[in-house]
Amino acid sequence: MRCADSGLLVELDSLREVQGLHGALADDPPAGVADLVPAARTLLLQLEPGADPAAVERAVRDVSAGSAQPRDGGLLRVPVVYDGEDLAAVAELTGLTEREVVDAHTSAQWTVAFGGFAPGFGYLTGDAPQLTVPRRAESRTRVPAGAVGLAGEFSGIYPRESPGGWQLIGRTDLEIWRLDRDPPALLRPGVRVRFEEAR
Amino acid sequence: MIEVERTGPLTTVQDLGRPGHGGIGVSPSGAADRGSLQLANRLVGNDPGAAALEVTFGGLRVRAHRDCTLAITGAPCPIDVDGRAEPVNAVLRVRAGERVELGTPPSGLRSYLAVRGGIAVEPVLGSRSTDVLSGLGPEQVGAGTRLPVGPPPRRFPQVDLAPVAAEPAGDLVLPVVLGPRADWFAEAAISALLGEPFEVSADSNRVGMRLDGPELPRVRTEELPSEGMVLGSLQVPPSGRPTLFLADHPVTGGYPVIAVVCASDVDRAAQARPGRRIRFRAVGPRGAAGARESAASSREDRA
Numbered sequence: 001m002r003c004a005d006s007g008l009l010v011e012l013d014s015l016r017e018v019q020g021l022h023g024a025l026a027d028d029p030p031a032g033v034a035d036l037v038p039a040a041r042t043l044l045l046q047l048e049p050g051a052d053p054a055a056v057e058r059a060v061r062d063v064s065a066g067s068a069q070p071r072d073g074g075l076l077r078v079p080v081v082y083d084g085e086d087l088a089a090v091a092e093l094t095g096l097t098e099r100e101v102v103d104a105h106t107s108a109q110w111t112v113a114f115g116g117f118a119p120g121f122g123y124l125t126g127d128a129p130q131l132t133v134p135r136r137a138e139s140r141t142r143v144p145a146g147a148v149g150l151a152g153e154f155s156g157i158y159p160r161e162s163p164g165g166w167q168l169i170g171r172t173d174l175e176i177w178r179l180d181r182d183p184p185a186l187l188r189p190g191v192r193v194r195f196e197e198a199r
Numbered sequence: 200m201i202e203v204e205r206t207g208p209l210t211t212v213q214d215l216g217r218p219g220h221g222g223i224g225v226s227p228s229g230a231a232d233r234g235s236l237q238l239a240n241r242l243v244g245n246d247p248g249a250a251a252l253e254v255t256f257g258g259l260r261v262r263a264h265r266d267c268t269l270a271i272t273g274a275p276c277p278i279d280v281d282g283r284a285e286p287v288n289a290v291l292r293v294r295a296g297e298r299v300e301l302g303t304p305p306s307g308l309r310s311y312l313a314v315r316g317g318i319a320v321e322p323v324l325g326s327r328s329t330d331v332l333s334g335l336g337p338e339q340v341g342a343g344t345r346l347p348v349g350p351p352p353r354r355f356p357q358v359d360l361a362p363v364a365a366e367p368a369g370d371l372v373l374p375v376v377l378g379p380r381a382d383w384f385a386e387a388a389i390s391a392l393l394g395e396p397f398e399v400s401a402d403s404n405r406v407g408m409r410l411d412g413p414e415l416p417r418v419r420t421e422e423l424p425s426e427g428m429v430l431g432s433l434q435v436p437p438s439g440r441p442t443l444f445l446a447d448h449p450v451t452g453g454y455p456v457i458a459v460v461c462a463s464d465v466d467r468a469a470q471a472r473p474g475r476r477i478r479f480r481a482v483g484p485r486g487a488a489g490a491r492e493s494a495a496s497s498r499e500d501r502a
Contacts, residue, residue: 001379004459007429009379037221037427039451044427046221049462115224116425116451119333122223179323179335185223 008045008056015113015125018043019070021063022189026071030059038114038189040123071190073112078157078176079198080106080148084168086136090150093133093167101169102197104128110155110193115185120159120177122187129153139165146171148195155195157187172198200264201314203344204298207258210340211405212318213311213446215248217326217335221427221450228330231405231446231469232309235273238361239313242270242290244354249317250327252340254310256472257303261312265295267348268315268356272363274307274470289360306366308472315356319349331405332447366467370396370476373460373468375433377481380423380455384435388415392433392457393481397441401473406449407434407442408468410477414439415457425453431460431468433479445469 001009012018022038025045029036032051037044045056082102084090091098108128115122135151140163143149147158149166158164159177176186187193203210213236216229230236230253237247252259257276269291271278278285281297287310293299301310320327320337329336340346381389397412415435428434428451432444436454443460445468458479460468471477 002376002459003379003429003456004376004431004461006431006459006462007427009426035219035221035227037450039426040424042424042426044221044429046218046227046427046429114451115222116449117224119220119225119335120223183223184324187223189222 002053003044005047005051005053007047008053008060010043010045010060012041012043015040016070019111019113019190021060023069023071024063025060026190030056032056039116040114070111073188073190073192075192075194076186078148078172078174078193078195080170080172080195081198082170084148084170086149086167087169090131090133090167090169094130096130101131104131105155105169106195106197108195110195112187112189112191112193113154114189115187118159118162120185120187121156122176122185122189122191124155124187124193125153126155131155133167135165136167139163143168144171146173146176148172159185200348201261201267201346202264203259203261203340203342203346205258205260205342206340207254207256207301207303209255209404210259211253211329211331212250212320212337212340212346213253213328214250214326216328216446217324220324224333224450225324225335226330226332226447226450227430228326228328228336228447230311230328232273232311232466234466235309235311236313238288238363239270239272239311240317242272242288242356242358242361243268243313243315244352244356245313245315245317246352249313249349250320251311251313251318252346254301254312256308257301257310259312260298260300262298263293263295267293269293269299269312271301271310271312273310274304275365276304276310277302286360288363290356290358307470309470314348316349316351319347328446330447332449366470370478371467371471372478372480373464374482375458375460375479376483377458378456379459381457383417383419383423383455384457385416385418388417388457391415392441392479396476396478399471399473399475399477403473405445405447407444408471410441410443412440415441417455419455423453423455425451428452428456429459431462431465432456433458433460443468
């Protein structure tokens, strides 16, 4: 789908296909592509001024998303103290005990699917369908940096203090967003994450 | 160094932004009217993407700590240099100690003040732009802000002034390409978008311009999974009032985009002040490319 002459939005059937296409294009994007923005069901190709959208479209069609492998951005271990304000609520919503919520969160293999919401924020998907919970009915006006939360099929870590509506289950001291570091974000699409319980 | 003594509603440092970080949630940001920023820089001999001041609705007063060369482009504000009236789109020589004051522009919204050497604040992720949405880049400029100026470039100013065509009075006509989510809207929404005027509301900033006008009813009412957004997107939230995304727009959004303003026309949109009437005219994808080419050549002409 065209976004005038500024972008090309590719719609795919699943998050896995998005990750596959992103993996295939990320290291060697077609000429004229300024940036790639993966999301839940789409991959946006931001175009450079003067790029030919039709040529970029042809290049993308030549990539078979189904066979492409998601990008492996390496493994990040995140120590978490599981004392979040919503841990009890998450246990109730999922029918698990608080202990089981923590065990499910630490044993799942999470991967950064895409960013958005705020600089450094990553939407993590994992093999933990039992942890699927709705957002809080009311957003908090202040969520501290390092808060670890759940919403929908995703887990996430707040990079800075900000408003937020995710169910908070814990916190980490790991600074996932630091501007004086290159790259500033630890959670980039393709990075695998393992949460570890800290006390 | 130049010292800020007073600002109007909003003054920020801007260059051409920090593209390429969408994957980690960082917007491109940069000057809202990129063409005017580039023109100001060319006038003083800078690289076209050097950092300058983006002055929203005039009101800025600065004092030069040493002799410097300036140019002011974009919204044509009255310019006063220690009692002398000076023109926009021209090379201005300012002596140490002199004050430069920008009045309220009679038309347009954003003026650009470039200084030879560029504003040399510390870059963040490769850019000196202030992103008002994510809080990246330098603090917004206020009274007392001291702005370092970089070393003069090798090039010298080539011309004394640049002729710039004034935006015609009356409704601002912006070419758009329908989509990527035009099929989420009723036929009546498409005809309203292309047939009726919209008005820029006061609820507008560098992130986007909220537009008042006819409602744009949807035929698909399910939730849209968040997806990447480009500059110039017309995103329609449940209220039915579209937002036209400008430089500091969010990287992703969860409401459908009915149409996108052609890249070369977003600069003109960014000069529309609250109360200005806008009409959208549909062009095909091919037309978008053509419009871009003609704008690129006219920009060459004036530089």
